[in-house]
Amino acid sequence: MTKIEAARTEYQDWCRAVGVDTLEKVNETLEAGKAIELINLCEARQERKYAQAADQIYWKRNRCRIVMMSGPSSSGKTSSSLRIAQQARVLGLKPKVIELDNYFVDREHTPIDEHGERDYEALAAMDVAFLxxxxxxxxEGKEVELPKFDFKEGHRVFTGKTLRLEDGDILFMEGIHALNPDLTPDIPRDRIFNIYISALSALPGGEKDHGxxxxxxxxxxxxxxNRTRGISPEDNILRWPSVRRGEIRNIFPYEENANIVFNSSTLYDIPLLKYYAEPLLCGISESSPAYAKAQSLLHFLEIVRALKPSEIAAIPPTSIMREFIGGQTL
Structure with a gap:
């Protein structure tokens, strides 16, 4: 069994243990007025998983000083990394964040893809040697001056920001290539702790099975x-195949390198997303090339009852789902 399969199986076993292992049972729970109870249960499980991840980092702290995190789009990587770092601080560790986006090569050295466009997702777009x-x-305990990539000008600059690892300091780094060993070929493997984050599990929904x-x-x-980046639902649907190709090329081949696979799914995320996504999808016209996919998503959302505003208000501000709907305080 792969690590991904094991994580999915563990989640499905937990769903059965708490008696909510299909979308039909999610609906029954919501209709019974137990939405907030379900939200609290899912959040408690997530918190436990974050703490377990931090525990493993703590146990390996004398050798593993670098935590690498990766996962496909919209898996909740930002929230998860912040929550794991928070749990690490509870244990007395001091997470230090290095942004991999600051280690791009200068724009003129960025590789060109098969369409003649600069391929910023290619590993060759990263200055691996400098990193x-x-x-x-x-x-080795040395102080370094950290780079800052100027995306407007297309090159690296230095602003005087320095870093030295002190006792208890742990580096946290997140990016699409983070679990690819070719990103860190000069770093011994036992100095790196890898975490893979993804929304792995979908619940079966009776006759309308959605896997x-x-x-x-x-x-x-x-x-x-739609809320934070000004990207319309239509544009997002049309961009999705390109996003998926990048995941297949740059992320999925390295998922089994993870020390921990973190499943960011919750039992209430589809009812929550229905409340926000349904009106957005309904706004896509029949003449749009995104219409068929929008209708497919709407057809799936018919299965579930949307959360009510009063129930959504109960989602804590540290929840992974707040990364998508807003109101997060991490």
């Missing part, structure tokens, strides 16, 4: 990007 030099210097976790991530992305 490894800085990581090794940090592991695609990718659609759940697309719904998360539609809701988040």
């Amino acid at each position: 490894n030099q800085q990581l090794n210097d940090l592991l 695609s976790t990718t659609d759940k991530r697309l719904l998360r992305r539609i809701v988040r990007d």
Whole structure:
């Protein structure tokens, strides 16, 4: 059994243990007026998983000083990394964040894809040698000046920000290539702790079985990007195949390198996403090339009862789902 399969199986076993292992049972729970109880149960499970991840980092702290996190789009990587770092602080560790986006090569050296466009998702778009030099210097106790990538000008700059690893410091790094060993070829494997984050599990829904976790991530992305990035649901649907190709090429081949697979699914996320996504999807016209996919998503959302505003208000501000609907305080 792969690590991904094991994580999915563990989640499904938990769903059965708490008696909510299909979308029909999710609906029954909501109709029984137990939505807030379900939300609290899911949040308690997530908190336990974050704490378990931090425990493993703590146990390996004397050797593992670098935590690498990756996962496909809209898996809740940002929230999860912040929550795991928070739990690490509870144990006395001091997480230090290094942004991998600051280690791009200068724009003129970015590789060109098959369409003649600059491929910023390619590993060759990263300055691997410079990143490894800085990581090794940090592991040796040296102080380094951290780069800042100027996306407007297309090159690296230095602003005087420095970092040295002190006792208890742990580096946290997140990015699409984070679990690819070719990103850190000069770093011993036992110095790195890998975490893979994804919304792995979809619940079966009776006759309308829906097994695609990718659609759940697309719904998360539609809701988040409409709210924070000004990207319309139509544009998001049309961009999704390109996003998926990038995941297949750059993320999924390395998922089994993870020390921990973190499943960011919750039992209430589809009813929650229905409240926000349904009106957005209904606004896509029949003439749009995104219409067929929008209708497919709407057809799936028919299965579930949307959460009510009073129930949504009970979702804590630290929840992973707040990354998508807003109101997060991490």
